[in-house]
Amino acid sequence: MKSLLQAALVIAILSAIGFLLGPYHTDIYRKLLLWIALALSYNFLFGVAGQVAFSHFTFYGVGAYAIVILVTQAGLPLPLAATAGIVLCVLLALAVAIPATRLDGFYLALATLALAQLFIVFLNEGGELTGGSGGLTSYRLPDVGGITLSGPRYTVVIVLLVTFTWILLARIDQSWFGRACRAVRDNPQAAAAMGIDVARTRVIAYALTSALAGLAGMVYAFVDNTVSPPIFGLENAFLLLFMVIIGGSGSQIGSVIGATVLYLLPFVLSPLIGHHHALVFGVVMLLVILAQPRGLTGLWAARPWRSR
C-alpha cells in the first residue's frame, strides 16, 4: 500500500513537471525521460545480467516502426498494434538470443552489432513500408478512449512508461530472477551449480529488456510523429552504454543519473564551448571510470566524507 502511494506520488510529481514546462523544456524533458526508460532497461541487461549487446536501439526502432506501420498502413487499432509490436520484439529477441546466449563472451555483442547494422539496411531499403532513408512522418496518434493524447497529456504517457519500467525492473532485480542474473553475470559456472539455468536466464533477460526497449520505441514514435533511420543506429547504442557506465552499471538510480548527465551535457556545454563538448564528454567519461569503475553512484558510495 505504501509503495503504491509512493508510486502515485512519483507519477504525480513527474507529470506535474510536464504541465509546468514550456514547449522547449517539455521536449527536452520528454526525450530525457525516454532515454531514462532505455537506460533503465539497458542497465538491467548490461549492468545486472552482464550481457554486452548493441541491439537496444534496434528494438527501440522495431517498436517505433512497428506501431506506426501497423496503425497507419495496416489500420490496426492501437491496442492491437501495440501488442503485436511487443510480440514482434520478443520474437526477434528470442531468435537472436537463443543461439547467441548459449555462449560466453562477446558473441552476443558481435551478433547484435551485426543485427543493428542489418536493421538500418532494412530501414533504408524498406521502400514504402519504412519510407527509406527519409523515414515515416505525417501521422498522428489515434485518440485513446476518446481522449486526444497530445501536449502535456502525452508527457504523462511517457512518465507512466518510465515509472512502469522502473517498478517492473526493480521488482525483478530484487527477486530470485535478479539474483540469478547477477549470479550469471559474476560467475556462470557457480550459478549453474546453484541450479540456475544460465542460458535460459540470459535469454529471458535479453527478451524482457528488448521488449521494454520496444515499448519505449512505441512511445517515442508519437513524440515528434516522425521515425527515421539515424535515431536507431549504433551511435545512440554506444551513447546508451556510456550512460549506464557513467551512472554506475547495475544501479537503477545510477542509470537515471547517467542518462540525465549525458543527455543534458551537450545542451549545457554547447552554448559555452561550442563543438568542444564532444571532447569534454570523452574526458568526463574517462575521469569517472578512472576515479571509480562503478560510475557516479560508486563515487557517491565511496565518498571520503562519508560518516561511518
Next chain:
Amino acid sequence: MQDLIELLISATAGGCIYALFALSYLVVLRPTGVINFAVGDWGTVAAFGGFLALSEAALPWPIGMAFVIIAAFGLGWLTERIAVRPLVERGAPVLAPILALLGMLVIFREAVSVAFGPDPRPIPQPFGYGRIEFGLLAASYQSIFIIGITASVFVGAWYFFERTLAGRSFEAVALDRRAAALMGINLRRVTSFAFGAGASIAALAALLLTPNTSAHYLMGIPLAIQGFTALVIGGVGRTEGALVGGIILALAEQLTMRYVPIAPGLVQGVPLLLLIIFLLVRPTGLLAARGASA
C-alpha cells in the same frame, strides 16, 4: 576470370587491413584480457600523423611511415598509462579498462576533429595508381604492397608468439597473471609493450588504408567493428586466426557485392547475415585455440 583474380587480390588486400586491426586487438587481448575498441581511433590518429608526415612535411614514404609507427608506439604506451594501468593496479574488474578505453576512443576522435577540422585529408600514394597486368593476373601495386607488408607482420607476430621467450611470456600472462609474476615476468613491461605494439599495428593498417580513402575523423569506428568481427571469425586462440578472419570477412563482403544478384542496397546486409549464421554454426571461431577441446 581475370575479374575474379583481380577481385580476389583486392579483397585479400582489404582483408589484410581488417586482419591488422584484429591483430591489434589480439596483441592487447592476449596478455591483459582487455578488448580495446579504441584500435580504430589509434588508426585515426595515426592517419592524421601520416597526413602531417607524408603530405605536409612530404617525407619519403619509408621514413614517414617509420616515424608514424614509432610515434604510435608512444601513443599506445600513453594510452595504457592513462586508461589502463591505474585501474589494473587498483584491482578493478576487467570491464573497467575496456570502458576507460571507450572514453579514450571519444577523446582521440574529438581531439582529431578539433585539431584538423571535419574535412578529410589526403595521404599520398606510395606507388601512384600503378597496376600490374600479366596474363590472368591483374592487381594494383597498392594491393600487392598491402598484402606483402601484412604477410611479413603476421610472420613476425607468429614467430614472436610461438618461438620467442618474450612472446611466450605474453601467453603465460594471459593464462595466469599471478603465476606469471611468480615466474619473474614483468607484468607492467609486458602490458606496456602490448599496448605500444597494438597501436603500432593499428597505425600501420591506417597508413596502408588511407591512401585509398583519406584520413577522416569518423573513420575509426567502422574499422574497429570490422577488426573485431575479423577477430571473432578467426577465433582469438591463434595468431593466424586474425589473418584468416580478416580475409574471410573481406572476401564475403566483396564477393557478395560482386556476384550476388540482389538489390544493391541490400547486398551490404548479406555479409552481416552470413556473420550471424556463422556465429550460430561455429561459435568458437574458425580456428579454435590449441588444446581448447580438452
Next chain:
Amino acid sequence: MNNPPGTGSAGGPLLAVHELTRRFGGLTAVAGLDFDLHAGEVLGLIGPNGAGKSTTFNMIAGTLAPSAGQILLQGNSVGGLPAHAMAARGVLRTFQHNCLFAGMSLRDNVMTGMHVGLASNLLGVIGGIARVRTAETAARARADELLAFVGLADAREQDVATLSFGQGRLLETARALAGDPKLILFDEPAAGLAPAECERLTDIIEQIAARDIGVLLIEHDMRFLLGIADRVVVLDHGERIAIGLPEAIQRDPAVIKAYLGSTRGVPAAGGTHA
C-alpha cells in the same frame, strides 16, 4: 551416522555410480568406476594427481557428461544432465577456488542458492503478488539461519569482498545448503585453510551429514579426509583400486604403492578425529 557400507538408512543408496567412464580423445580419465553413497554418509574420494578425481566430481556435478556408465540418484539415472539440472535434483557443490558472487551481500549469496525453491512465474514477481513476497521473506529468514549455522551471521549485510578465504569457504557451504541438498559435493574443502578453520569445517560437515545429507569429498589433505570420512574410495589412473573404511585404506598395500609411490605408510589420520 556411521552406516556400514552398503546399507542405506532408508533402503537403497542415495548415489550409485556404475561403470562410470570418461574419455578425452584417446585418453581415458575415468574407467569403469563403481561406488555408492548413502544419505548421511561422508564418502572421501582420493588419489594421486591425474587419478581422475576431478573428472569424477565434475561428472556427478553435471559439468562433464560421462562417456559411458551410469549415475543414479535415488535410483534415477541422472548421468549427462547439465549442472543446473543436477542442482535442481538436490546435488549441490562447493568450489576449490571460492566462486562467490561478487558485489552481492552474504545474504544475497545464500539466497541465490535457493534459486530452485524460489523460482516461480516471473509475472507473479512483476505483479508483486503476496505469495512471491512471502516466499522472499521466508527465504531471507532461512538465509540468516544458514549464515548463523556457519558462523557468519554478523557479516550477513556485508559485501563478499570483505571475507577472508576461509570465511568464503564457509559461505559457499551455507550457499550449497540453501539449495536443500540431498547430496553435497566438496571440492578440496580444506585447501588453503588454516588448522583452526579446518576444524571448524570438519565440525560443520559432520553436522551436515547428521541431517541425513550425503557428502562426497575430494581432498588432498589426507589427515583431514581420513579424520572425517566414513568410507574412502581410492582412484589411480582412472580406476578404483580400493574402497573401505579409512583405517583399512591406510594399510592397503595397493594404496600405499599407488598413492605414495614409496614404501612410507600413509600418514596416520590425525587431528581431532584420530
Next chain:
Amino acid sequence: MLNRALTAATLVASLALACAAPLATAQSQTPIRIGIITDRVGPAKPYAEPVTLGAVFAAREINAKGGVLGRPIELQIEDDQGRPDISATMARKLVDAGAVMIVSLSLSTATQQAQTVSLETKTPHFTPSNSGDTLTTQIANPWFWQSGPLGSAQVATLLSYARARNLKRVALITETSALGQMTARSFREALQRNQIEIVAEEVVPGGATTAEPQMQKIRAANPEALFMAGVVTPENVLMLRAYRQLGLKMPILASYNMSVPVYSSVAKGLLDGIAFVDAFDPARPEAKRFSEAFRKDSGTEPYNLHGYGYDGIYLVADAIRRAGSTDKDKIREAMQATRGFVGVMGAQGSTYGFADGRRTGFDTNGMVVRVYEQDQQGRVVHTGSR
C-alpha cells in the same frame, strides 16, 4: 525501492528546471531573431560548417547596412549534433526564444524531424542547403521552404549537358548516407523517365575500404556513362580510385557534392575530366562580389557551400522586409511570394522563387555543369536543364 525512485524523480525534476533558465531577450533596439540549426559534431559537420559561416557573414553584412525593418538581425545558432530528435528539440528552443524563422543547415533527416515542430508551432522554416527531394513531399507543411539544389534538378542538368551523347545505357553509383540514398533515388527516377537504361546500380557502404567490386560490375556492364550520386567524401574517393585503378574510361557525371573543393586535395590525380553539377558560377558578378567581400572579411576563400548560407539569410531577410513585420503569418506569405530573388548562387541570370505554390526555390534551370581540369574545378561548360 520506491524511495530511490522518488529521489531519482526529484533529481530529474530539479535538473530539468535548472536548465529552464529563461532567456533574457529584452534589449533596447530589439533585434529580429533568426534561429539556425546546424551540426557541429555529427556527420553533417563538414557541410554545415561552411554553410553556417556564410550565413553568419550575411547577417553581419545586413546589419552593417542597417538591418531589416530598421532592426538588426540576430542569429541564434543551435547545434543538433546531426541527430534528428535533437534537431526537433532545437527547433522548439528557437521557437521559445522568439525566433521568427528557423533556418536548418543540418542533415536532411534532421530537417525533416524539425519540420514537425515548425508545422505544429506555425513557424516559418527554411533550408538553403538541404537538397533531398523528399523534404517538401513527405510532409505537407505550408511553413517550410527549401532552396538547395534538388537531386532531381541536378540530374536534369546533367542529362541536358549530356544530351548530345544520346545516352541509352548508363551506370549509377552512390553510398549509404541518407542524402546519398535520396540523391540516387532522384537520379534513378529521372533516368527511368528519360528511358535511359540503368545497366548497373551500385552502392558503396559507409566505412568501406574499397569500391572495386562495384566498379568491376560497372566495367562488366559496359555503360556509356557513370552517374555518381554519392555525397560522402571518403566513399566518393574510393569510387574514383577504383575507377582509375580498374582502367574504366566512360565519362563520369557527378552530383553537386563533387563541387566541394576538398576533392582537389583528397582525390588528387583522379579528377581530370569529371563533369559535375554546381550551383556556383565563379564568373557570375554577384558571386565575384561575394567572394571578394568574404575574403576581405575573414581572410579565407569562400566556396559554394558558403554561398548557400549567405543566400539563405539574404532571402529570409528579404521576405521579412517585404512582410513589413515580424508576424509569422505575414512572413509566411512573403516567403511564399518570393519571386526573382537574385543571390550569389546559380547560373548567370538565375533567380530564386516559390512560384505556383511550390516550396522548392532553386531555379531548376539555374544549375551549371563544370568539368575538372587536372585537379582544378574548370569553367562552366553548360547551363540549365533544358
